[in-house]
Amino acid sequence: KLQIIELWGWLVSGSNLIKTLSYLLVMFFFLLVGGWLFRAGLWLFYHPVVSTPRKDKAWPFVSVIMPAYNEEKYIGRAISSVLSSDYPEEALELICVNDGSKDKTGLIMNKMKNVYKDRLKIIEVKRNQGKKKRWLWGLRRPEVKLSLRRMRTVRCIARQLKI
DSSP states (O other), X not given: OHHHXXXXXXXXXXXXXXXXXXXHHHHHHHHHHHHHHHHHHHHHHOOOOOOOOOOSSOOXXXXXXXXXXXXXXXXXXXXXXXXXXXXXXXXXXEEEEEESOSSSHHHHHHHHHHHHGGGEEEEEESSOOOHHHHHHHHHTXXXXXXXXXXXXXXXXXXXXXXX
């Protein structure tokens, strides 16, 4: 053991380059060992929390209003994203407002209606007046409690609903 310490002292007393490199090597070694110990501690003591569905309380009823104008590329995926969440079926409805689309948005909405039945309500409007106006129009419906305006937000919230 003494020879190793003497050898170390001889190396460190040499040039500044060797001294610097040896200190960096020692620091790297301690960081590596510390990382291994940290990972081992996580492996031993970490237990993921498994969430259980709320059965004791009623879930709040949520209406998602999704106005769409020429959204044939994304509307099917957006509808599936919202309605396939783990949120209870009886507490979630999706109101799709077709704002006078000139593409196949209305056709895709109707196909999705056949899949999701009563959970999906489709409102067809002949003249385009803008998504904001249609969203506000849907928000004024008496049964609407919560509304999400943008499809990007709807996709994020649908992922969050998997409680």
